[in-house]
Amino acid sequence: MEYKIELVEKGALPALSIRKTVTAEHLPMEIKAAYGTIASYLEELGVKESGKPYVAYYNMDMHNLDVEMGFAFTTVYPGYGDINAEEIPAGKWVHFVHKGPYKEMGHGYTAATHWMSEHGITPSGIVYEFYLNDPAEVPESELVTQVAFKV
8 A cells, every 4th residue: 555654733632531551462442441431421521522533652562552542622621530631742743544454554654664764754652543434334444544653
């Protein structure tokens, strides 16, 4: 797959998230649980805004992934318990869009890392995956994910 990799400036986004250390094997289950917990909390608050689901990776240690799982919004909402009120930071980002199965995103990561190296850009070490559609609603081949490296 050919990737269009870009350096962009983005504004900050408020978010609600749950941060955990998990294994790669358990990540899908943890994401589902975190999204469910946050969705239930939003329902309790009476929030109608549907957030943009994401996972932020603070490392790539497949045995001890430090991940933040949540939803980005246009409005600030308070945290509660394990749910943190966060802000996806403003600044410069290198991003690309991947279409297809999540398990094939590694090619895009490799391409983006190579592109940053060629352009003298140093990533911060934090990578966000924003899920632009729902795997329960579209076939795997139609999944769209925006991957963004904070630089």
